[in-house]
Amino acid sequence: MRFRRDPLxxxxxxxxxVYAYVAYRIGHGPDAEDVTSECFERAxxxxxxxxxxxxxxxxxxxxxxxxxxxxxxPSAWCEYDEELHDLAVTDDLSEDAVRRLSVxxxxxxxxxxxxxxIALRYGADFTARQIGAQMxxxxxxxEVALGRxxxxxxxxxxxxxxxx
Numbered sequence: 001m002r003f004r005r006d007p008l009x010x011x012x013x014x015x016x017x018v019y020a021y022v023a024y025r026i027g028h029g030p031d032a033e034d035v036t037s038e039c040f041e042r043a044x045x046x047x048x049x050x051x052x053x054x055x056x057x058x059x060x061x062x063x064x065x066x067x068x069x070x071x072x073x074p075s076a077w078c079e080y081d082e083e084l085h086d087l088a089v090t091d092d093l094s095e096d097a098v099r100r101l102s103v104x105x106x107x108x109x110x111x112x113x114x115x116x117x118i119a120l121r122y123g124a125d126f127t128a129r130q131i132g133a134q135m136x137x138x139x140x141x142x143e144v145a146l147g148r149x150x151x152x153x154x155x156x157x158x159x160x161x162x163x164x
Contacts, residue, residue, distance in 0.1 A: 005050075005052050005057075006047065007043065007047055007050040007052075007057035007060055007061070008040075008043060008044065008047060008057070009057070010057075011040070014057065014058055014061060015036065015040070017058060017123075017124050017125055018036050018039055018040070018058075018061050018062065018065050018124070019032060019033070019036045020122075020123040020124065020125070021062055021065055021119050021120065021123035021124040022035045022036050022039070022065055022068075022069060022119075022123070023123060024107065024115075024118060024119035024122060024123035025069045025115060025116070025119045025123070026069060026072055027104050028100065028104070031072065035065065035068050035069060035072055036065070038068055039061060039064045039065045039068055040061075042064050042068075043060075043061055043064060055133065058124065059126075059130060059133065059134065062120070062124050062126070062134060063134065066116075066134070102157055103153070103157070105156075106153050106156035106157050107119075107153065109152075109156055110149055110152055110153070113135075113145070114145070114148070114149035114152065116135065117131065117135070117142065117145055117146050117149050118146075118149055118150075118153070120134060120135070121146055127139075128140075128142040128143045128146070129142075131146075
């Protein structure tokens with residue numbers, strides 16, 4: 001009998017990275033928490049199907065999360081609202097919260113492919129090679145496309161953006 005690695009070993013380190021990916025795609029909050037939870041529920045249910053030869057556990061989990069994000073229907077109250085952002089700026093929320101709202105708004109203006117690239121790079125903390133494996137692109141193509149997406153984000157934010 002062959003020993004199979006449990007893809008959920010070290011789950012404590014995997015949860016924040018999956019959540020960060022999901023949050024880049026659909027925004028922070030209850031919807032991202034629900035999608036992340038569903039991702040791990042499916043992972044537990046289908047852990048016997050994990051094949052370590054096809055990639056690392058995080059890549060497998062992000063693959064599950066990508067499918068869940070694609071099927072996600074946002075709660076109306078969780079959608080980005082320009083008026084909410086303006087209110088946040090005037091009510092002296094922490095700089096981090098305002099930055100997060102601004103980045104979320106800018107990311108939502110990108111094309112779907114660019115949103116995915118940003119989420120995989122800065123949410124899941126994937127390398128260009130890992131992103132390429134997820135999106136069927138070469139590492140070089142990922143780097144070029146990611147650079148363009150980052151430039152669009154900087155432009156949308158109207159200032160120098162430091163991601164990750």
